[in-house]
Amino acid sequence: CSTDLEATFTDTVTQGDCPNASIITRTWTLTDECDNTTTLVQTITVQDTTPPTFTVPENVTLECDEDSSDLTLTGDVTDEADNCSTDLEATFTDTVTQGDCPNASIITRTWTLTDECDNTTTLVQTITVDDTIPPTFTVPESITLECDEDSSDLTLTGDVTDEADNCSTDLEATFTDTVAQGDCPNASIITRVWTVTDDCGNATALIQTITVEDTTAPTFTVPADVSLDCNADISDITLTGDVVDEADNCSIGLEATFTDAITEGDCPNSSIVTRTWTLTDDCDNTTTLVQTITVQDTTAPTFTVPENITLECDQDATDITLTGDVTDEADNCSTDLEAVFTDAISEGDCPNESTITRTWTLTDECDNTTSLVQTISIIDSTAPTLVGELEEVINVVCSDIPEVPELVFEDACSTNITVEFNETSTSDGSETDYTIIRDWFVSDECGNEALYTQTVNVTVQSEIPTDDADLCITEDIDFDLFDLLLGDYDIDGVWTVTTGNATINGSIFNPSSLLDFNDDYTQDQLGDYVFTYTYEGECPGMVSVTITLNDECVVFPCGEDDVEISKAVTANFDGINEFFTITGVEECGFTYELQIFNRWGAKIYENFNYQNDWNGTSSKASIGNSDFVPTGTYYYVINIKNSGLKPFTGPIYVSTK
Template identity: 45%
Template sequence: TVTGVDVTDNTDPCNVVITRTWTFTDSCDNSSSVSQTITVTDTTAPVATNDLSDITVNCNVIPDVPTLVFDDCSDDIMITDFNEDNSFDGTNNDYEIIWTWEFTDSCGNIGTASQIVYVNMVDTIVYESDSRCSDDGIIDLFDYYFGNDMSGTWEVISGDTTLNGSDFDPSIVELGDYVFNYTVADNGCLSTTEVTLNINDDCIVLPCGSENVKISKAVTPNGDQWNEYFEVTGIEDCGFVIEVKIFNRWGAMIYESNNYQNNWNGTTSKASVGNADKVPNGTYYYILTLKNSGLKPITGYVYLGTK
C-alpha cells in the first residue's frame, strides 16, 4: 500500500491541474506506477456581501449608490453593467428606485445583485404674498419665484381667474385674494412656490376733492322728477359721511342731518316756521360738512320753490 504524490499546475488559476501518481515496488524490486489527473475548475460566481435589503427613505435623504464588496473567494471583480430604474414622475406621489448590478470575476463567472429603495415624497413649500393694485398692469408670477427651473406650469389655487402662462391680469378680476402655485421637481423631491396676491384699488385716485362735489342750486319738489331733492353728488365712492344744516334768512336752522341721504325737499325738522311741515319758497343757506374727508365745510345757497 502506497500514498499518491501530487504535482499541481497553477498556470491557469481558473483550471488548476493536479497530477496524482502512485508508484509500486514488490520484494523483487519490480516497479510500476499509475496516475490520475484532477482538473479543478472555478465555476462559482462572485457574491456581493453588502446588505442590499430593501429600504424606505424620504426623497430628501436618498442614499448614494453603494459600492459593492465581494466575498473572499472572488478577486479581480469587474462591474460589467449597472442600471438605475427610477419611477419618479414629477408629481406628488411616492415612487421607487431599483439598482441592479452585473459583475464578473477573472474566470468569467457572472454574478448579479439588486436593491430596491422605496421613496416617500416630500414637497417643500415656499410661501410668498403681496398686495397689488388692479391698475398695476400684467403681473408675471415668476417675479415671486426664486428658483432656476422655469419649465413648470403655474396653477390657480383660489380665485375666479385664469392665467396666460405665468401672466396674471388684475384689471379683469374682482378685488380680493388670489392664490397660485408653481411646482417643479427638485433632486427627487418637489419644490412648490405658493403666491397669494391681494388685489385692491388703493392705487386708484378717487375724485374726492372739493372740486368734485356737486351741490343742488335749486329744489323744486313739484312732482316732475327734476330737482325734487337737495342733492350732494360726485363723491359716492369716497366713503364720506355727509352732515347738512340748512338755515332760513333769519339764521334759524330749519333742517339738520348727521348722515344725509339726499332726501330733503323742503321739509323742516325744526319748529322754526310755526307748525308747518314745509318751509316757504325762498333762498336758504346751507353748511355742508364731509366727515372723514379732511375738507373744510362747504357753504352756499339753495333756492326752494315749486316751479
C-alpha cells in the first residue's frame, strides 16, 4: 500500500580476536505508513590480515673484538609501517654458527615485526665476524750461557712477555732452536725463533740469540791415601782406589789417567807411591790431583763367623752342623790358618733357656789377630702338644651330649706340664639351641701356652616340625595325630584337645565320633580342632597341630601310589639327578610344601610352594663348600596341599662333591 519507503539501520559492534578486528551486527528496519515493520540483520566482519613492512639492515663484517649487539655497528631496521597498527618496533634473534676458526663466526640475525593482530614479517641480516689481527709480544734479550746450563730452562734464557691479542686469550709463545757449532765441541750458537699464534692462526715471530761456551775445568775425587799389605798389587785399582765422581759441566765419558813415582820404605816390603791423576775435558780444561799409596804388612786375617742362631732347648749346642762353623779364613800373607772358639754360658729366663757367647779367634803368622762373636740362644718356645686327636666341633641333639674327653699332653723339654680345664655353656634353661665350649689351657715351665677347644653345638628338639590335615566329619577313620609330627621326636608324650569339643584315644582321633546317634552333625561342629602334644625328658617341649573338619569328602584322581619322589641328588652339573623332584601327580595341580632336615634334626631347607628346584643348597645349618650342604643322608617331609594324602617322609642321599 505504501510507496517511497526508505529503510534505516542501527549498528552493534563486538570486539574481534585482536585490537584491529571487530564484528558489526547491522539491523535494517523498513516501516510502512501504518507502522507495519520489517527488520533484517546484516553482519559485517572487520579484520586485519595484512602484515607490516620494514627495511632490514645490510649484511656487515665485524672484527672479533667488535660488539655485534651494538646496532650502531651492525645497523637497525628502518621504515617500519602497517596498515592498521602504529608505533611498531622490530625485534631480532641471533643464531650463531662457528666460523673457520675459534674467533670467527656467522651470525644470522632474524628481524621480526608483528602488528597488533599478530601479522608478522620476518627478514634476515647476516653478520660475519672475522679475526685478522696477529698477536703482539716482547722477545727475551740475547744471552750467553755455560755449556752445562739448560738452554731450554726459560728461567735462565728468559721468556716471552706481554703476549696480547685482540680476541684470543691465554696465548702461549713457542720457540724453535737452530744450533750452530762453536769453537770447541761444547760451544754453540743457538738462534731461537719465538712464535705467538692466536686462535685463528694469525702469527707473530721474533728472534733471540743464545751463545753457549765451555770455560769450566772438570772435577773428580782422587782416591784416598791408602796403605796396602806387602802382597798387594799397586796396579790393581780395585785395591788402591780409582777416581770417582768424574764430572764436567759439558763433556761426558771422561776418564782420568795417572803416573806413579815410587820411593823405598822402612823395610824391603814397604814403599811409598806418589800417584798423580789427570782429567781433561773436550775443550782442554784440565784438573790434576795427587794420591799417596803406602805399602806395608799390618792386615789381620779375615773370616766369616757363623750367623747368630736360636736353638730349641732339646737341640745340642756343641753340634757344629747345627750352630755353624767359621768359613772363608784368609790372610794377605799367611796360609793354612784355623779358627778356634771359647764359650761363655749365662742362664736364661726359665729353667730350659740360656745364652751361649761363642768367641771365634783367627791369628796370622805376624800375630795380627781377628776375633768375632757368635751368639747362640737356647730357648723353649714350643708349647705342650696334644697326644692323639681332639674332635674340635661336635653337632648333637640335647640327648646325645658326649662326655668330656680325657686329654694327654707332652712337651719337648719340660716335665712339669700344667693343664687347666674350663667348660662354659650358652644355655639359659629355655627350649632354645645352645653351645658348650670346652677349653684346655696348657703351659710348660717356660710359660709356653696352648689352647685346645672343643665346641659342642646342641640342638634342643622342642620345636617339632608339624603339618595340618583336612578330614571329612562323616569319615569313620582312626586318624593318628602322630602323622602330623615331622622329623624325629619322642613318642612318650601326651596328646590333649586344646580347641574344639572332641575326644581322642591316646593319639587317635576319629572324626565320626562327633556324630550323634543318627549320624548327624551341626554346622558349629565343622571347622578347626587344635590338638597339643606335650613331651618331657632331656629335651622337653610342646607342639600343636590343627585338623579342619569339612562336610564334603572329596575324592581326588591322584592317589598315594601315583607320587614319585627322588631317592638321590647329585649336584655335580652332569644333568642327571641335579634336583630333588616330586612327580607323577602334575595333572592334579597340587601345591607341594617341602622341608629338608639333616641327621641331627636341624631344618636346612623349607619351601611352601616347591617347584622341583632344590639341588643341595642351604643358607642355614650344616653348610659345606660354596653354600652347599655336605655330602650325606638327609630327610624330607612333603605335604601335598588339598590332596587328602598324608605327609610323605623319607631319606634322600645328597652328593655335592
